Amino acid sequence: MHKGTASTLALSRQALDIISKKQLTHEEASWLNDQTISGFRNHINPGFLEYRKSVTAGGQFAAIEWRASGPNTLVDTAGREYIDCLGGFGIFNVGHRHPKVVAAVEQQLAKQPLHSQELLDPLRALLAKMLAGIAPGDLEYCFFGNSGTESVEAAIKLAKAYQSPHGKTAFVATNGGFHGKSLGALSATSKAVFRKPFAPLVPGFRHVPFGDLEAMRDTLYACQNAGDGVAAVIVEPIQGEGGVIIPPADYLPGLRKLCDEVGALLIIDEVQTGMGRTGKMFACEHSGVVPDILCLAKALGGGVMPISATLASEKVFSVLFDNPFLHTTTFGGNPMACAAGIATINVLLEEALPEQAERVGSYLLQGLQELAEDFTDLIVTVRGQGMLQAIEFAHNQLGYSFAKAMFDAGVLVAGTLINAKTVRIEPPLTFTEALADKVLIIAEQVLLQLREKKAAAPSNVGEKVTS
Numbered sequence: 001m002h003k004g005t006a007s008t009l010a011l012s013r014q015a016l017d018i019i020s021k022k023q024l025t026h027e028e029a030s031w032l033n034d035q036t037i038s039g040f041r042n043h044i045n046p047g048f049l050e051y052r053k054s055v056t057a058g059g060q061f062a063a064i065e066w067r068a069s070g071p072n073t074l075v076d077t078a079g080r081e082y083i084d085c086l087g088g089f090g091i092f093n094v095g096h097r098h099p100k101v102v103a104a105v106e107q108q109l110a111k112q113p114l115h116s117q118e119l120l121d122p123l124r125a126l127l128a129k130m131l132a133g134i135a136p137g138d139l140e141y142c143f144f145g146n147s148g149t150e151s152v153e154a155a156i157k158l159a160k161a162y163q164s165p166h167g168k169t170a171f172v173a174t175n176g177g178f179h180g181k182s183l184g185a186l187s188a189t190s191k192a193v194f195r196k197p198f199a200p201l202v203p204g205f206r207h208v209p210f211g212d213l214e215a216m217r218d219t220l221y222a223c224q225n226a227g228d229g230v231a232a233v234i235v236e237p238i239q240g241e242g243g244v245i246i247p248p249a250d251y252l253p254g255l256r257k258l259c260d261e262v263g264a265l266l267i268i269d270e271v272q273t274g275m276g277r278t279g280k281m282f283a284c285e286h287s288g289v290v291p292d293i294l295c296l297a298k299a300l301g302g303g304v305m306p307i308s309a310t311l312a313s314e315k316v317f318s319v320l321f322d323n324p325f326l327h328t329t330t331f332g333g334n335p336m337a338c339a340a341g342i343a344t345i346n347v348l349l350e351e352a353l354p355e356q357a358e359r360v361g362s363y364l365l366q367g368l369q370e371l372a373e374d375f376t377d378l379i380v381t382v383r384g385q386g387m388l389q390a391i392e393f394a395h396n397q398l399g400y401s402f403a404k405a406m407f408d409a410g411v412l413v414a415g416t417l418i419n420a421k422t423v424r425i426e427p428p429l430t431f432t433e434a435l436a437d438k439v440l441i442i443a444e445q446v447l448l449q450l451r452e453k454k455a456a457a458p459s460n461v462g463e464k465v466t467s
Contacts, residue, residue, distance in 0.1 A: 011035075024066070029077040033064050071095025071430040074412070085439055086412040087387070087426045090240070090272040093299035093357075094347045095430035101302035104343035108335050115335055123338035130345050131309055134281055137290030141317035143310045144333030148271035148297035149180030151308035152234070155267045155293045156184045156202075157327050158312060159232035161319040162265065168229030172219055172264075174210035176242030176418050179234060179269055188234050191418050204228070210239055211247035213254040220262050232265040232293070233258075237283035240272035243419030244383055244390035252289040265292040265316065271308070272388070275299035276348050276429055279358030279386035286385070292316050302344035303428075307337035353429040357386040364436040365389055368425065371440065375447045378454070389425040396420040398450065405446040411439055 018024070018032055040048050063076040072095060074082045084092065094101060108123070115121040128142040143154050156171070163169070173179070173188040180186065186195060187202040195201060206223070208215040216233070223230050237252060239245040252268075259266040268291035273283035277299065280286055284294075293316060297308035320326055331337075348354065365384050368391060372379040380392045393399040399421040406413045416422050427435075 022067075024077060029064075032077055036064050068096030071098065072428050072432075072435055081410060082407075083411045083427075083435060083439060085406075085425050085427045086414050087428050088298070088303065089414075089424075090277060090298040090388075090426055091301070092303040092428040093275050093277060093387075094302050094344055094351075094353060095428040096303055098302055098304075098343075098347055100347055101304045101340050101343040104339040105304050105336050108339040111335075113334075113336055114331070115333075117330070121333070121335060121338075123335050123342065124333040127333075127338045127341045127345075128309075130342060131296075131311060134345065134349075135294060135311050136282060136285055138313045138315075139290070139294055139311040140314050141312055143317075143320075143327065144338070145297075145308040145310070145329050146306050146332055146337075147180075147308050148269075148295065149182045149185045150329065150332070151271060151295040151297050151310045152179045152185040152188065152267075152269060153182055154310040154327055155234070155269075155295050155312075156188070156232075158293060158310065158316060158319070159265050159267060161326065162316050163229070163231035166229065166263070168231040168264070170204045170206065170223045170228045170230045172206050172208060172216065172223070172230055172233045174235055174239070175207050176210050176239050176245060177207070177234075177236060177269075178239070178241035178418055179236075179271075194417075204231075210235075210242065210245060211251050213251060213258070216255065217258055220258055220264065224262055230262055230264040232267050234267040234269060236269045236273065237286075238273050238278065238385060238388060239418075240388065240424075241417040241419070243392065243416050243422035244388055244424060245419075246383060246385060249287065252284060252287040256289045256291075259292075267291060267293040267295065269295045271295055271297045275344070276354035276357055277386055277388050277426075279354055279361060281348070281354055283385070300344060301337060301340045302347070305337040305340035307341050308332070309341075348429075351430075354386075356431075357429040360431050360433055360436060361386040361389065363433050364425070364427075364431070364439070367436060367440040368443070371444055371447060374444075375451065378447060378450055384425070387427055387429055387431065390416070390422045391425065392419075392422045394421070398454075399423050401450055401453075402446060405449060406442065409442045409446060411442055 066075050066077045069075045069081055072084055074084055124144060131142050132140045145151055145154060175190050177188060177190050179188040181194060184202050186198060187205040190207050206219055208219050220230055233255060235255060256266055268284050270282050274296045284291060292313055294311040300309060301307040368382045372382045378393060378398055380394055382391050384390060393402060399415055403413050403415060403423050413423050413425060416424055
């Protein structure tokens with residue numbers, strides 16, 4: 001028996017009316033705020049309200065997102081504008097609502113939003129060809145999904161299918177790595193709090209310290225000597241959720257060499273680092289390394305549509321040729337998502353956004369590093385590459401307080417999922433030096449406030465906070 005058909009119909013009418021509006025009256029904004037909070041509390045997850053409450057001024061619940069106000073800014077239902085230094089955790093590389101991406105999606109929407117599943121869909125073919133054109137080395141074939149996790153799942157299954165005839169079933173990932181939260185991807189992810197409730201995970205995964213080639217060598221050969229051949233090594237070129245951890249310059253080339261020595265595939269997860277974020281289209285290009293499998297998502301959809309891609313060489317991908325239905329997805333590579341992907345690549349190349357990420361990113365990073373020198377009592381270090389940067393604080397509570405105060409001052413930043421005391425700075429690649437200057441001024445004011453609070457607080461405040 002339906003619990004509330006009439007009330008649901010009425011709610012749908014109100015929701016559609018809200019969706020149709022570009023501006024809200026005070027009454028409409030209040031109604032939407034109340035509906036959002038009650039919806040999260042009663043039908044999504046009340047835990048999110050506590051999380052959002054922690055970064056909202058005045059003891060209120062979360063600010064309610066309303067619209068983009070520019071390529072680098074957002075507005076909430078109260079009309080308050082925020083400078084976006086979070087970038088949706090790497091989604092908005094071409095900025096918010098880039099007109100070329102929006103237009104491509106709208107034009108495809110007017111023709112055919114989703115594919116029939118039987119006829120060949122042209123935009124999937126075009127986007128795959130474009131990705132092959134910009135991908136490093138011999139990465140030529142592409143499987144499309146809807147999220148970064150799906151991209152990693154596809155990579156793991158592809159590696160298994162390729163290596164199982166050779167009796168190789170083990171995988172090696174890294175401590176601090178984050179690859180998603182489905183069972184396969186979670187098996188590669190390293191944080192215990194995400195893993196323990198779902199044990200046992202996919203068998204055969206081992207973890208070694210990130211950036212440590214000797215530890216990787218020891219593990220690869222230990223597996224080989226024990227008869228547990230390694231199917232693949234999976235690694236981020238820069239650990240995003242781990243706290244923007246940049247490995248030594250010889251790390252990826254060393255991994256490539258080790259994988260070749262033992263016959264393991266190298267999977268590079270560029271879900272967060274790809275599509276220009278680090279100053280090159282793909283972060284692995286900084287070290288000239290070509291993986292056997294490359295994972296993409298987040299920014300590939302231009303901040304408009306969800307889409308992921310798993311790229312591989314013909315040698316590896318050919319295990320799916322005889323039966324292309326071994327791994328499929330209904331909505332992966334749908335026409336609207338592919339239209340967004342095509343437009344995104346066009347914008348990245350035409351507007352030279354990877355180069356802008358390198359230029360403006362270096363400017364912003366230098367400013368943050370100068371702040372770090374002035375606030376050594378609060379900040380341990382600042383690091384980054386391109387528009388993927390991080391401020392590491394002395395302990396978790398400081399990072400948490402910094403993110404909250406920046407939010408209160410109208411700048412969006414956030415901690416990372418693996419390393420709580422590290423705050424990421426990850427703006428759209430359309431960010432300008434003028435915006436960077438504004439953010440640096442606000443950050444300095446916030447740091448001064450934190451220093452004053454620290455001086456007035458007991459010496460042990462914050463030290464018991466854990467990630």
